[in-house]
Amino acid sequence: MIGVPRPLSLLCEITYRCNLQCPYCYNPLNLAAYRTELDLARWLGAVDEAAEMGVLQLHLSGGEPTLRSEDCVAIVERASSRGLYTNLITQGTFLDDALLDRFAGGGLAHVQISIQGPDAPLADRIAGARVHDRKMLAIKRVLARGDMAFTLNFVLHRENHDRLADVISLAESLGVKRLELANAQFYGWALKNRAWLMPTREQVRDAARIVAGSQERLRGSMAIEYVLPDYFGEYPKPCMHGWGNAFLTIAPDGTVYPCPAAASITTLSFENVRDRGLREIWEDSEAFTAYRGTGWMREPCRSCDRKDIDFGGCRCQAFALLGDAALTDPACVKSPRHDVMRAAVDEPAPAEMVPRRISASVSAADGG
């Protein structure tokens, strides 16, 4: 079809189940609504379709994808055999040598493991489970093998921002070559816990200095990618490189989304691979065409010289914070509602966070 871009990347969220309870998770609050998961045959069908559509990268995530480890291996095998780059995004608690062998045999190219802090007391408190030591073992196993690329991921928020330098030191001592330091993005559970997670201005300022210094010092031995905190900048992130432009996400129940947070936009209806082909959903479904390109934009985006740089920012954020997904992302200084970002930064932090739990998801989704 003329005018429809080629999708480059497919995110398969194969389950929302997880043995961790991280409050910064961007999964939707109503996790229980996704309990009926696609079976393996459906996932493999989706991979085949994605390959036909020209997708180059397949990311396996969740929840914790390795709770369906056999299915993950089969998906990796299929995707690799179709020439896709395969990436496993995991918290690593189940990555033993036997499973790594199977992934390697299936052609897995890249593993990303997240940690919640540089040591067990902090990390386990954030994760809501005693898992840090097991995760460290998994990281060491992957690095010792050396047959797949590895990225260490650390999500930053108020409770662990001050430990940033310790995480960089830990990564150095492990021999990590790629480190992703990502400020929490406020969607799903993270949005619910925003006031608890929001870093202070001082933390953000210190982090910029620490990261820049480390990037300089470690050039050539470790690549550090720093994901900026959305609420502190002048311009929004170029979210998904444009809506329906390069990325698609399939949720555990088969619903197809332009991004992993899009389910939060309740004014759109999303289609499911159980009902319709992936290509058709990508090319002409209401959800994917709604904000594709720049034609949907209003002012100040419409006449902005940055509209092809950041694509108006994030639709989910515009909807979550302003109630209209077609508005300029309020993260942009040009948004007439940029004040909501400042107000969120200044909001006092509550003493408690809401742990991500499926059992709690019904009351959490109701605002309880």
Add this chain to the structure above:
Amino acid sequence: MKASSRPSLAPGVRIRKEGDGVAFLLIPEGVVELGDTALAIVELVNGERSVDEIVLVLADRYEGPDEGLGADVRAFVAAFTERGYFA
């Protein structure tokens, strides 16, 4: 880049050839498009051939030694090694 070093694709780096002659290097951070010459070099990198041997294969393929070819290949291999695509 030493002429005797034997580069290989780094772990987690894959070559992807499209039907229409377009080729990509798939890397953890994303996708790098490869031109014809780049693809020719990348396909010869296997951990066994030295940089000199890669130059010889290319010189043979493109008929005749070219003064600049060796330097070009060494610069390319050095750049891809620095970016982490070659080990």
